[in-house]
Amino acid sequence: MRTAERTTAPDETSDRGLPLPALLALATAVFITSLTETLPAGLLPAMSASLHASESATGQTVTIYAIGTALTAVPLTAATAGWRRRRLLLTTVAGFAAANTVTALSTHYALTMAARFAAGVAAGLAWALLAGYARRLVPSHLEGRAIAVAMAGIPLALSLGVPAGTFLGAALGWQAAFLTMTGLTVVLLGWIRVSVPDFPGRRAGERTGGQNVLRVPGVAAVLFVTLVFVLAHTILYTYIAAILDGLGMGSSTDLVLLAFGAASLAGIWVVGAHIHRRLRALMIAGTLLVAAAAAVLALWADAPVLVYAAVVLWGLGWGGAPTLLQTAAGDAGGDAADAAQAMLVTLWNVAMAGGGIAGGVLLHVSGSASLAWSTLALLAPVLAVVLAARTHGFPRTADLSHHR
Numbered sequence: 001m002r003t004a005e006r007t008t009a010p011d012e013t014s015d016r017g018l019p020l021p022a023l024l025a026l027a028t029a030v031f032i033t034s035l036t037e038t039l040p041a042g043l044l045p046a047m048s049a050s051l052h053a054s055e056s057a058t059g060q061t062v063t064i065y066a067i068g069t070a071l072t073a074v075p076l077t078a079a080t081a082g083w084r085r086r087r088l089l090l091t092t093v094a095g096f097a098a099a100n101t102v103t104a105l106s107t108h109y110a111l112t113m114a115a116r117f118a119a120g121v122a123a124g125l126a127w128a129l130l131a132g133y134a135r136r137l138v139p140s141h142l143e144g145r146a147i148a149v150a151m152a153g154i155p156l157a158l159s160l161g162v163p164a165g166t167f168l169g170a171a172l173g174w175q176a177a178f179l180t181m182t183g184l185t186v187v188l189l190g191w192i193r194v195s196v197p198d199f200p201g202r203r204a205g206e207r208t209g210g211q212n213v214l215r216v217p218g219v220a221a222v223l224f225v226t227l228v229f230v231l232a233h234t235i236l237y238t239y240i241a242a243i244l245d246g247l248g249m250g251s252s253t254d255l256v257l258l259a260f261g262a263a264s265l266a267g268i269w270v271v272g273a274h275i276h277r278r279l280r281a282l283m284i285a286g287t288l289l290v291a292a293a294a295a296v297l298a299l300w301a302d303a304p305v306l307v308y309a310a311v312v313l314w315g316l317g318w319g320g321a322p323t324l325l326q327t328a329a330g331d332a333g334g335d336a337a338d339a340a341q342a343m344l345v346t347l348w349n350v351a352m353a354g355g356g357i358a359g360g361v362l363l364h365v366s367g368s369a370s371l372a373w374s375t376l377a378l379l380a381p382v383l384a385v386v387l388a389a390r391t392h393g394f395p396r397t398a399d400l401s402h403h404r
Contacts, residue, residue, distance in 0.1 A: 019137050021195040023149040026130055028188050029089070030153030032096055033123050033130075035161040036181060037065050040116075042166030043174040050174070051109045058109075061116045063353060068120020069127070070349040076121070077128040077342035085133060086198040088125065090189060095122030097185040104178035120349075127345040131326035132337055136199050141276055144327055148272025151322045155264035155315075163254065202338065213339040218332030218392030222340070225382050225394075226325050227347040229287070232378035233318055234355025236294065239363055239371055246368035247301055256311050263315025271320030275327060280394045283324050283386050289317025291379040298372035332393050 040047060040061045048058040080088050099119035106112045134150040135143045165177040214220055236243070241253045249256070271282055293314035301307050326341065333340030362370045386394050 018142060018146060018149065019195075020149070021191075022137055022197065023134060023146055025188065025191045025196050026134055026150040027153040027156075028184075028191070029093060029126060030130055030150055031157045031161060032093070032153075032181065032185055032188065033126050034154050034157035035165065036096055036100060036119050037062065037123065038158065038162050039165045039177060039181070042162050043169045043177060046169060046174040050107060051112060053109045061103075061112060063356070064113050064116045065120040065123065066349045066353045068117040069124040070120075070346050070353070071124075072121045073124030073128050073345040073349070074339075074342045076125050077338060080125065080201070081338060082201040084198055084201060085129070085136075086192065086196055088201075089129060089133065089196065090192055092122045092125045092129065093185055093189055093192065095119070095125075097182050097189070100178045100181045100185065104175040104182070124342075124345055124349075127348070128338065128342040132330060132341055133196075133199070135327075135330060135337075137197070143330075144275030144279070144323065145272045147327055148268050148275065148320070148323045151326070152265065152268050154322055155261050155268065155319055158257070158261055158264075160261065163257075213333060213336040213343065216333055216336055216340070218389060218395075219329065219336075219340050219343075221385050221389040221393035222325060222328045222332050223343055223347055225283075225385050225389075226329070226344050227351050228378055229290075229321060229325070229382045230348050230351035231355045231358070232294075232375045232382070233290065233321075234352050235359040235362070235371055235378075236297075236314070236375045238356050239359045239368065242363055243297065243368045243371055244307070247307060249304060249307060252304070256307065259308055260311045260315040263312040264319030267316045267319025268323065270316075271323050275320075275323065279324060279327060279331075280386070280390070280396055282320060283328070283394050284383070286317040286321055286324065287379055287383045287386060289313045291317075291376055291383070293317065294372045294376040294379065298369070298376060301372075328394060331395075 040058070044055050044058055047061070048055045051058060083091075096119060099115045099122060102115035103112055103119070106115060130150055131147050134146040138146045165180075168180060169177040214223075240256065241250065244250050244253050244256060267286070271286075275282060290313070293310040296306055296310035296313070301310065326344065329340040329344045330337040358374070359371055362374055390396055
């Protein structure tokens, strides 16, 4: 299923190992994408005051970002399918620099929302591009590890980036946090130019639309698992502070999130080491670990040590999920991998927005205890679909040679 375009790339990687400078540049792009989305959460009071808007209204800067991604990932990925890959990557990264600069300098709510929407548009292109880019940098047997390195930017953004940005915002003003992001993005542009090799886009006859890719065996199963798994995780993660408050651990939120981030990094390492031969087993294990964490939080979270144990299980199960799902989508999609990745990005952001809304309703109607139960219920069909998709989507080890 490897396409001819790999052989025409000017800087093809041999079997010498992972091209770490290039992959770390992609990981930094993932870090910037994730942190740009979530940074307002740690800066909400100060941003609200500067924009003369309520905190709830200012919080919609996160929602509008997700909407921008969800609405544009599929059509823009299709429209730019013929672009050279490095040109497209540089364009999306430059979009983050522009959007974060406008966000930092704006004192008008409408302009800030427009900048955040633009950042979401850039994110849609970035997410659809980055996993496939990482795959094309390495031989087929190293693809899973390459994606794991690139996706390490997600837990780093959540566990380190948001707290660091919040600290910087408190010390120097919230604008400084966004301008720092701009500075990092400018550095990344030069890094990409120097260390990331270029690849051709797809010719017009090679492109596959979203409706057609859904007919490719396995793609629908991967997309369903993505939608529901991310929805379940988001319900729990978005309202973890409320859950901890209900357990009398509200003052430990930062430490709990740090434990989650550390466990997520461990999960990424395990997935990167074994994904080539055990994607199906890892996906099943990840689902069961997150389900176990939700069960502990729902039933036995009467002591801090059990809460921390649950969070570690959750991080171990969730940390490798982006790598597993994007690899599964790319493998199932084959020649239509870019279209499959764009649809995955869209559904991922739909699930994030839906998780925030659903979790808020549950919290208001049934209290924080209902969040863990809801996560547990959602993971049941996820596990069922993963188990059923043994031929396409999440194939057994013996079947992976068909995709690689």
